Amino acid sequence: MQLINNNPIGFFDSGIGGISVLKVVRKLLPYENYIYFSDFANIPYGNKTSGYVDRRCEFITEYLIRRKAKVIVIACNTATANSIDKLRKKYNIKFIGVEPAIKPAAKITASKKIAIMATGLTTSSFRISKLVKMQNKNLKFIIIPCVSLVEEIEKKPTGNSKLTKKIRAYLDPAIKEGVDTIVLGCTHYSFVKDLITYEYNSKIKVVDANEAIALELKRDLT
Ligand code: DGL
DSSP: OOOOOOOOOEEEESSSSHHHHHHHHHHHTSSSOOOEOOGGOOOGGGSSOOHHHHHHHHHHHHHHHHOOOOOEEEEHHHHHHHHHHHHHOOOOOEEEEEEHHHHHHHOSSSSSSEEEEEEEETTTSSSHHHHHHSSSOOOOOEEEOTHHHHHHHHTTOOOOHHHHHHHHHOOOOOOTTTOOOOOOOGGGGGGGGHHHHHHHHOEEEEOOOOOOOHHHHHHHOO
């Protein structure tokens, strides 16, 4: 594989969520160098104002540029939905963002009912409503703001009974309505992908965007 240069690929997220993306990317691009910026001091982004998240994204971008990142992966749905357009206008570096895998979900649903789990700031973003509007009108989308799920996953990414209870409280009503496909619209939620599948007896499909981002990055670098 021909690499542009040996400079690192910069990653950032409010916490550990982006590591779920980095894990998939490293499998595909094992010879690259990486810097991962985790903004623990400011987690969760999903409950902050839009301006606050913009300022954090700018701060981290400038840090990663100083560390000679050749591309920046915004491994956070909230930061992508809220800030990527503004960052692209302001900085002369390539940004790759994460977007909920709504299109792949639309292709695999049999019941034509899809739930999208995401943070408060993501669910209220223009990008999400635009993505949903672009889909087939026969599909029904239930958008679920999962406030405080990120903090719980940070505490115990492998899951515990409190986390399971929270997830069921968010998802049970959607499953009762006939949802058969769940979109994980936050990179933290990839850590509980297996837990969700297990809770609903593998009857539902759970999709994230990690594979798609890794492929996009690989395309850009080769
Ligand atoms: N991993 C982030 C995301 O994908 C979490 C945002 C937060 O800190 O609330 O949205």
